Amino acid sequence: MQNKIDLKIFLTKFDIWDSWQEKFNLKNMGLFVSHAKPLIMSLDDLLRTDSLNKILKSILLDDNWDDIESIDVSSRIVGNTYVKKCIAAIAELEQREDYADIKLLIYYAIAIRFYIEKINKSVPTPSTKLSAEKSKEDFNRLKDIDPSCLTLSSNEGRKSSNYFMEEFRFSCKKEGKNVTYFQYWSSSSLIGRILSFLKKNDCIKPTLFDQHRSDIAPSQFRPASIKYLTYYITQLDSRVSITNYLNLCGGWGDRLVGALATPSIKRYIQTDPNEELLNATQQIYDTYDPAHETTVYLYDKPMEDLTKEELCPGGEKNDLVAYSPPYFKKELYHGENQSHLRYPTINEWVTEFLYKSVGVSYNALNVNGVLAINLADIKIPNGTLYKLTDCLVHYLENNMSHFFSKFSEPLIYPTTRVSNESKILLYQAKECTDVLPKRLRFSMEPWTIVKSNKAESKQNKIKRNSGQIVTDSSNESALPLTRANTNNAETQYVQNPSASILPYPGLFLPFGQNIPSAMPPFQAEQAAHSFNRLFSPFPITSNTPSSSTVKSKKIEPKQEKNKA
Known part of the structure; x- marks a missing residue:
């Protein structure tokens, strides 16, 4: 495995570091260092690779980069003609084992240069906003259309509301996203998205950013x-x-x-x-x-x-x-x-x-x-x-x-x-004079799931399945229930006996499992049929948990005509 080098050494050696310091700033220079450093080969090898040195200098330092025919940063365009030309410049290296890394380095350089030029030119966040006149026309189309011609997927009217609300939507976060769409467009995280565009399409174009917007910005309701x-x-x-x-x-x-x-x-x-x-x-x-x-x-x-x-x-x-x-x-x-x-x-x-x-x-x-x-x-x-x-x-x-x-x-x-x-x-x-019912306290997660390795001692396993009451920090009294598990482990379902909590069928489903891990007593038998598994219904005759342990058995699927 080749030794990697600090990109600053490489850039200093070729008088690029000072040029970048002057042309951009240390923060932007650091972007390329942090993204591309793991891809840099040994310095001696790099010095002997004239074609790579030349194309990297062209991408990173060309003063007229945005004036190249197939590049228009303000319109969010880097044409595949330019990208393929850059890749063709290192064609002599195609037989090398690390050619994929070298090619990726070219993509990184283009992505970083595009991002920095976007910042320097203050390219605004991509918008779908129409003019006031066009937005009014969109509303009139919705108003005039016969409703029998519409469906839930009809787009008439979306532009008319978006004209007034786009900035608010783009300033709102989604769960699991650390930034709003406005913030994302200005953050270095965008570099990874640009890189994926280049790897997949050998180009950058506006529609690629549009496709990604729905993952970051909240969606609209169709008027x-x-x-x-x-x-x-x-x-x-x-x-x-x-x-x-x-x-x-x-x-x-x-x-x-x-x-x-x-x-x-x-x-x-x-x-x-x-x-x-x-x-x-x-x-x-x-x-x-x-x-x-x-x-x-x-x-x-x-x-x-x-x-x-x-x-x-x-x-x-x-x-x-x-x-x-x-x-x-x-x-x-x-x-x-x-x-x-x-x-x-x-x-x-x-x-x-x-x-x-x-x-x-x-x-x-x-x-x-x-x-x-x-x-x-x-x-x-x-x-x-x-x-x-x-x-x-x-x-x-x-x-x-x-x-x-x-x-x-x-x-x-x-x-x-x-x-x-x-x-x-x-x-x-309906017409009803009754008082609205009291809302039951709802629990979306009525079951605590604990997995234990089968390698545990026989004594502990017998004790755990002996039917004695199990306690934990969140549940003072519970009934242990186990079932066979193909992952060389047993799954223990801890039931919360509180009568004030009413779990509903199949509401808590970890992805990748075909059995609900939240199963109320009155749905156990139905679930056994639906999922072709045998469940012993949880005791419902008393609010006090039983001390017995119930194990389930896997049964063969029924004939197709009986599944219905």
Whole structure:
């Protein structure tokens, strides 16, 4: 293995270090050092490689680099003609064992030079924002289009709301991302993205940055979905006439645009705890409905803080409550009253926000009015999948069955990300004089999972499986349950016996496993059938855990005709 050298030695030897110090600055020089240093070969070998020295100097120091025909940094373009020319300059080295490293070094040099030129030229963050005139045209297209021609994936209206909200979206972080999209565009982390562009495409072009934006910046809701949803509901049930619309989670103004473009909607109410958005939302209203033909009420407070008068002005209830709740901490919106700050654990958030929004919706709906909630399961950075949709469906169809009936099957957005499929859940308000049920304390993770190596002593293993009560720091009394595991280990499920915690089926699913690790007693038998495994149902006759140990057995899959 060749010895690597400090890049400063190499650059000093070829009088590049001083040139870079003068042309750029030490910080930018350090970028190339930190990224490319591991790729540099021994100094003696490098001195004998004239073609590599020459092309590196050309990339790093050419004063007219941005004037080369296929390069336009301001337009985020480095053509493949230039990149292939640089690679062709080291063609004589193609037979070397370290040719891949040398080629990668060329890519690094281009990526660093592009990044530094981007900074020096103050190239703005890539934007999809149209002019005010084009944005108004986009709104008019949505307003004029026949709703029967729309689908959930229709893009009409997105540009009209984005015109006012893009800066706010680009200033918002996603969970697991350390920077906003604005910050990302100005950080050296962008170098890795540029490098991947070059390795895959031998070029840099604007669309490559556009493809990456959705991974960093929060997404929009499609305004056309509101117009389509209104049409869909009224076609399915002629008793429903949607005139008054309540949006409990305002968002980026997309649902407001959809409401303004829907002629039947005469009153729109929206609230959002992000106070920064209120002025921009008002501008959307003033721009796209200058005559204020639609009556609009805008609030900047959490939905659970709205008064009865704010939810139903003049005592007039709503025909539609449609909103897209924040997916817990998936997108970290601004504002000290955001739900993920008020309710910092998933258990609190589901109970005090998601479930509560259902109760708020019922109190604000007319009889036969429709509740439409846009929701998706979420995966947090540690790989856990929270099945929020199953959770909410269970709550609506069990705890709230006296107040809501299922209106139709969920409307599902076309997507390739099956594990995170967004859908609109639709339920219809019933006439009911009962008091809304007390929300049960919800636990998304009712089971503590402990894995132990089979190499443990026989005495400890017998003691652990003897049926005596197991204790840990978070659970004073629990029942050990084990099952066979193919990973040469046994998995111990520790049950929390608290009667006030109601786990729901399959809500806590670590990726890569096909068996829910959260399994309530009343679902054990059903799960055994669904997953072709035999579970012994957990004891449900008493709140006091039994002292027996139950082991599961793997059974052969049933015939195809019996699976259904």
